[in-house]
Ligand code: AMP
């Protein structure tokens with residue numbers, strides 16, 4: 001089940017609105033496969049009806065199944081149609097209105113007709129509201145509260161389920177929908193007769209015809225989704241047309257699967273999550289600026305903090321978004337804030353097993369009669385507990401009516417009819433308040449957050465089934481150097497095993513990105529160029545190691561230089577040779593040093609935050625803490641130093657060698673000690689900053 005075309009219609013009950021597009025007028029929008037055409041303004045109903053009939057005919061001729069959705073109640077609360085037409089069939093009511101509504105661009109009889117209808121019901125009402133201050137309409141009260149005894153419900157079931165829906169009885173005042181319903185049903189009736197068997201009306205008829213009409217409601221999606229049009233009505237038809245047209249056949253099946261009643265149903269109501277997912281614009285953000293890595297060049301070495309500040313300022317998210325089930329979202333980065341769909345806890349409930357009663361309990365011993373029944377989690381007690389009585393209650397059960405306080409089972413003595421307990425007990429003791437953790441509609445987690453396992457519990461608890469996240473950043477890893485062999489292969493004299501690739505690929509996986517193994521590139525410029533071309537197609541970012549300096553065999557920096565976007569960053573840090581940063585066909589490349597220790601330290605210090613930011617996350621700053629040094633060192637001024645370190649007896653011990661090829665020292669260490677840019681004289685006991693590898697998300 002699906003539709004090739006969706007036409008969204010915002011109807012109006014008023015007279016001709018003039019040639020210039022205005023709000024509170026008729027707007028329509030056509031969308032196909034998630035792409036909306038520009039919304040169209042129709043100055044009056046006659047023009048709009050002609051347009052709709054013509055467009056539906058054109059779609060039918062082109063062989064496209066079409067859903068036309070109207071922001072218009074398709075039926076009235078139960079009992080209304082039957083009284084007027086003798087039948088509860090809403091489609092018969094459409095014809096009834098078509099026969100009685102007078103409609104021209106400058107005049108229509110909606111108020112008078114509503115007054116006449118009111119005479120057919122006992123008391124006063126149901127219709128009310130009169131748009132003309134100086135003209136009383138017979139039998140049409142001006143205020144809703146002036147009505148009595150008309151015996152009709154105020155709302156349909158679907159309006160009660162839709163947050164903020166107005167009653168179709170209200171004909172005037174801000175937000176009123178009554179007029180446009182009266183002025184819309186005749187148009188629907190005519191469309192229906194015009195297209196005959198090629199048209200069906202959901203949910204009263206099976207949505208199987210070429211053309212399906214359905215009722216829509218413009219408050220199913222958050223207002224924050226409305227973009228792109230200065231006039232709200234235009235933004236609404238565009239948004240809902242786009243969202244509905246993006247639904248998959250399975251999702252259509254779900255959305256259309258309602259039990260048909262004569263009151264009808266709002267399309268998508270109850271499935272707002274699906275609509276939200278479909279509405280989320282899947283726009284790929286603009287690429288990085290060509291000069292994003294350009295740093296003022298000079299003889300001086302750039303301090304680490306300046307280099308980081310530059311990356312932070314110049315980089316922006318480059319991945320599109322997608323909506324995925326919550327259970328699959330650990331480690332993913334939220335692209336939109338999550339709002340609580342429901343309060344947590346949804347009701348006041350018991351924090352312990354015991355007995356519920358109305359508190360407080362004054363000081364001293366007390367006996368309370370036991371009320372029959374019990375309240376358990378998932379099995380609430382439905383009656384009211386009489387004052388002065390207690391009810392058996394279990395942890396997690398809703399606090400029953402008539403009670404607000406729970407006494408712990410262990411603090412009572414009980415027989416079949418009474419419990420004995422000791423005061424004092426404060427009112428609401430051992431009861432969790434409704435919404436004490438999260439309240440419906442409040443912000444739960446912000447955009448840019450990388451979801452932790454605990455976040456999944458938090459989001460689940462407030463009813464989040466799906467989250468909109470950034471697509472995973474695809475990060476390629478390439479090792480460069482003629483001397484490199486893959487571990488496990490035969491390595492001849494002069495050859496070494498590629499240590500960096502496995503490490504960097506694993507870093508990337510830990511950071512939540514999709515790691516792509518690009519293998520080993522030889523020190524050969526044409527071959528390296530081919531490899532980078534291919535990598536730029538498949539990756540959102542590339543990490544390379546080796547060949548990043550300015551020597552004869554430093555082909556990575558030479559190639560990046562050739563593309564015109566190389567920036568060779570001379571960063572005042574140890575370990576770490578120059579960092580070669582550049583864009584290869586718009587794909588950012590981080591050229592890390594070849595030495596494994598330098599490669600890893602530069603990856604942790606620069607690639608970790610930069611990739612997180614490109615992936616849509618907040619810029620991470622690793623959390624370090626101060627520890628007494630367990631070593632001595634005299635450090636020169638002018639560069640920051642990162643030492644492999646671990647904690648022994650509460651002090652920071654460093655790896656005996658600072659050699660940056662000593663890869664085993666990375667395994668020995670549990671983190672890094674960071675020595676400041678300035679000179680430092682360190683002796684055992686001097687406080688130093690230790691950053692555990694876990695702070696780098698490893
Ligand atoms: P380069 O930056 O290419 O001059 O390399 C610096 C040092 O790191 C040289 O000793 C290289 O052999 C070594 N090296 C480069 N890439 C790797 C790698 N993937 N694994 C282990 N050592 C490497």
Ligand code: MG
Pocket residue numbers: 480481482546547553594
């Ligand atoms: Mg090399």
